[in-house]
Amino acid sequence: MRGLLAKGQAMNKGTETKTIAMPTRLVRDWGDAVMRHCDYCSRYASTVSDEEGGAICAECCDAKHTGDLKCALEDSLQRNAQLIAALEQAQTERDDLKALNQHLDLSIRQAEGVNASIRRRIAELEASQLSVKLPDYRNSPDMHTKQYYEAIGFNQGLDACIEAIRVAGGKVEGSE
Numbered sequence: 433m434r435g436l437l438a439k440g441q442a443m444n445k446g447t448e449t450k451t452i453a454m455p456t457r458l459v460r461d462w463g464d465a466v467m468r469h470c471d472y473c474s475r476y477a478s479t480v481s482d483e484e485g486g487a488i489c490a491e492c493c494d495a496k497h498t499g500d501l502k503c504a505l506e507d508s509l510q511r512n513a514q515l516i517a518a519l520e521q522a523q524t525e526r527d528d529l530k531a532l533n534q535h536l537d538l539s540i541r542q543a544e545g546v547n548a549s550i551r552r553r554i555a556e557l558e559a560s561q562l563s564v565k566l567p568d569y570r571n572s573p574d575m576h577t578k579q580y581y582e583a584i585g586f587n588q589g590l591d592a593c594i595e596a597i598r599v600a601g602g603k604v605e606g607s608e
């Protein structure tokens with residue numbers, strides 16, 4: 433996010449940059465030209481007055497204008513480079529955000545998948561009924577043996593177990 437902010441600032445700085453003004457060529461009245469030494473190149477030539485009241489020849493006028501044009505061109509190139517850099521940074525951050533969004537979308541979908549499978553498993557567990565296979569009742573036909581009373585107690589214990597399992601929602605196999 434910090435990067436995005438910095439990029440935005442860079443873009444603003446770019447747009448604030450002044451528009452590159454094309455240097456206008458000074459209109460000089462060559463009808464008033466006088467033959468004298470040029471203050472710029474020192475050659476004896478046809479000259480007119482420059483802005484400071486000196487003498488300038490046609491060749492030096494051209495050179496000055498060319499220099500101004502060169503400066504304007506360099507400014508323009510520099511500004512273009514700044515704008516391109518800002519644009520590339522914006523595109524990079526846009527791509528980063530796009531990738532992050534895709535990653536988050538994927539994570540959300542994965543989490544949703546996990547949630548769904550957990551919910552499915554809970555439903556399965558809730559639907560499944562505990563089924564218990566208990567030992568068989570015991571028989572002891574002879575009342576006068578110790579085993580008879582053991583069998584009675586064992587069978588009563590089984591009944592208590594069956595009841596407890598049913599109360600808990602379970603099922604006892606073979607007891608329906």
Ligand SMILES: [Zn+2]
Binds near residue numbers: 470473475489
């Ligand atoms: Zn000159």
